Amino acid sequence: MMSSLLEIKNLEVSFDTVMGxxxxxxxxxxxxxxxxxLAVVGESGSGKSVTSLAVMGLSGGKIENGEIIFDGKDILGLTEKEMCEIRGNDISMIFQEPMTSLNPVVTIYKQLREVYKxxxxxxxxxxxxxxIELLEKLNIPDAEKILKKYPFELSGGLKQRIMIAMGLICNPKLIIADEPTxxxxxxxxxxxxxxxxDISTTQKKSVMIITHDLGVVAEIADRVSVMYFGKIVExxxxEEFFKNACHPYSKDLIGAMPDNFDGRFKSIEGNVPGMYExxxxxxxxxxxxxxxEICKKEEPPVIKISGNHSVRCHRAEQQEV
Ligand SMILES: Nc1ncnc2c1ncn2[C@@H]1O[C@H](COP(=O)(O)OP(=O)(O)OP(=O)(O)O)[C@@H](O)[C@H]1O
Ligand SMILES: [Mg+2]
Structure with missing residues (x-):
């Protein structure tokens, strides 16, 4: 059996708001x-970003329960100083908006060098x-020239590649990419x-990619975790996901993919329960x-369908799929 680099177990995160x-x-x-x-998919508000930020110790919320085991060690118990070591050294995070993560008044070279500092x-x-070697590996043409530029002089794709480069300098074991494309x-x-x-294959790095986009899942992911209302439901x-998804939500997501899929879910009817409900x-x-009837009364347990396929659904239990 393959060993896990990251294992999040029964993680619960809450926020104090004006409404409680x-x-x-x-x-x-x-x-x-x-x-x-691994791709983590689910509708807006399902808790994908909060979960990934919690791995970095940056969720901003209160960790109510659970464990986050990274490389054999529970990192929830670490001090801020120890956590700082892990961020940037062992785990790096790539965000959706490269422009807001780069400093607009500092050249690309200086920003990359800052990581070394x-x-x-x-x-x-x-x-x-x-x-330069790293940028060339990431297919960045004219690396020498690029280093002298400021972020606003680069296209969105180039900026995102610079962010990836920045995340790779320390040679992390895990890359978390939250809607990177x-x-x-x-x-x-x-x-x-x-x-x-390519980074994952050639350098044996683990990637957790968060996305709305089933096209991205099909393109890149080895495995999928579907998130709904703060829990993994499948x-x-x-391969199994697209052939044999079991949870009605997963099926609805796949069914909502139009023929000429542009990467966005059509909406599934109805609403996610309100946060205060x-x-x-x-x-x-x-x-x-x-x-x-049972679905209304009891929360479904996790049902194991086969070796690495599990689902939280009463129907799966009844059918013994
Ligand atoms: N600081 C906060 N205070 C209160 N609620 C928060 C805070 N941060 C996040 N939330 C709530 O937590 C829920 C999950 O948010 P999260 O950002 O993880 O969703 P997401 O799955 O990443 O959605 P999206 O696809 O839109 O990025 C949302 O309902 C959000 O409003
Ligand atoms: Mg998010």
Whole structure:
């Protein structure tokens, strides 16, 4: 069996709001194996970003419960200083909007060199060669020239590649990419996905990619975890997902893909329960075309369908699929 690099177990994160405490991540289980690309998919507000930020110790919320095991160690217990070591050294994060993550008044070279200053000060005076080599690996043409530019002089795709480069300097074991291609056009998106895939394959890095886009899942992911209302409702290989998704929500997501899929879900009818609502049974109940009495009353347990395919659905239990 492959060993997990990241294992999130029963994670619960809540926020204090003016209307009281709300639980937004309600018991998430996610694992990412070494060298694997895991896609986390789900509608807006399902808790994808909060979960991934929690891995970095940056959720901003209160961790109510659970464990986050990274490389064999529970990182929830670490001090801020120890967590700082892990961020940037072992785990790096790539966000949707590269422009807001780059400093507009500093050249690309200086921004990349800053990473050396912080994490590898011994190399900071001789890092130029290494940076150029890295940019070339990421298919950045004219790396020398690019280094002298400011962020506004670069296209969105190039900026995102610079962000990836920045995340790779420390040679992390895990890359978390939160909607890394959503702001890009389709061609550039494909190039960035290729790069992430290449990094994962050739350098055996693990990637957790968060996306709305089932096209991205099909293109890049080895495995999929579907998130709904703060929990993972289905977890399986990408192949299994598109052939044999079991949870009605997963099926609806796939069914909502139009023929000429542009990467966005058509909306599924009905609404996700409100954050302040008390949900007793299955949170997909009101939207589910297969719902029965039990779904209204009892929250479904995780049912194992086969080796690495599991689903949170009463129907799966009844059918013994
Ligand atoms: N600081 C906060 N205070 C209160 N609620 C928050 C806070 N941060 C996030 N939330 C809530 O937590 C829920 C989950 O947010 P999250 O950003 O993880 O969703 P997401 O799945 O990443 O959605 P999207 O696809 O839109 O990025 C949302 O309902 C959001 O409003
Ligand atoms: Mg998000």
């Amino acid at each position: 405490r709300v639980s937004v991540v309600r018991g998430v289980d996610i694992s990412v194996d070494k060298g694997e690309i 912080i994490h590898m000060p011994e190399k900071k005076d001789n890092c130029r060669e290494e940076i 959503t702001a890009l056009d389709v061609t550039t998106q494909a190039e960035i996905l290729d790069i992430l895939k 977890n399986c290989s990408t 008390e949900v007793k049974g299955c949170p997909y109940f009101s939207r589910c075309s297969y719902a029965s």
